[in-house]
Amino acid sequence: MSSARITIVASRYNEQYTDALIENCIQELDIIMPGTRIEIVRVPGAYEVPVAVKRSIVLADKQPRVVIALGVIIKGSTDHADLIGASVTHSLQQIALDTLVPVIHEVILVNDEKQAFARCIGSALNRGREAARAATAMLELIEQPK
Numbered sequence: 001m002s003s004a005r006i007t008i009v010a011s012r013y014n015e016q017y018t019d020a021l022i023e024n025c026i027q028e029l030d031i032i033m034p035g036t037r038i039e040i041v042r043v044p045g046a047y048e049v050p051v052a053v054k055r056s057i058v059l060a061d062k063q064p065r066v067v068i069a070l071g072v073i074i075k076g077s078t079d080h081a082d083l084i085g086a087s088v089t090h091s092l093q094q095i096a097l098d099t100l101v102p103v104i105h106e107v108i109l110v111n112d113e114k115q116a117f118a119r120c121i122g123s124a125l126n127r128g129r130e131a132a133r134a135a136t137a138m139l140e141l142i143e144q145p146k
């Protein structure tokens with residue numbers, strides 16, 4: 001039984017999809033890493049995810065072993081979605097490299113709700129379950145004896 005500590009930082013924007021990402025992620029963690037202690041942090045939108053990820057690492061009394069970042073960005077009629085997506089991707093990677101705490105990136109940028117449904121609620125491409133599997137793999141990697 002794992003006593004690992006994982007923090008999930010998830011945005012609320014497009015809540016029907018982000019809630020599904022969280023639900024699928026937790027369900028998968030319960031299967032592949034039962035007993036994992038999970039903390040959930042919610043933020044307004046994808047753009048706020050990186051600062052909450054960094055705060056969950058730097059300010060936490062007990063540092064998480066892995067952080068999972070979840071969000072759904074749906075393209076609109078301007079470049080705003082692409083700008084947010086690019087900034088979030090770069091920021092999350094920078095946080096992981098700066099802190100050496102693995103940050104699993106499933107803040108997805110999609111063209112429409114059909115793509116969002118397939119990746120958040122559907123099973124074949126579920127990014128919440130993918131995040132859980134990636135987090136587990138990274139936890140096993142960082143907990144290997146040096």
Ligand SMILES: Nc1c(NC[C@H](O)[C@H](O)[C@H](O)CO)[nH]c(=O)[nH]c1=O
Pocket residue numbers: 011013014044045046047048071072073074075081084
């Ligand atoms: N359009 C989407 C947003 N927009 C909001 C931003 O993430 C951010 O909260 C705002 O710019 C204030 O800083 N967020 C998503 O997560 N998904 C979207 O589709």
Ligand SMILES: CC(=O)[C@@H](O)COP(=O)(O)O
Pocket residue numbers: 073074075076077078079080081082084
């Ligand atoms: C990613 C977003 O903020 C998006 O909803 C913005 O839509 P628009 O590009 O039409 O302003």
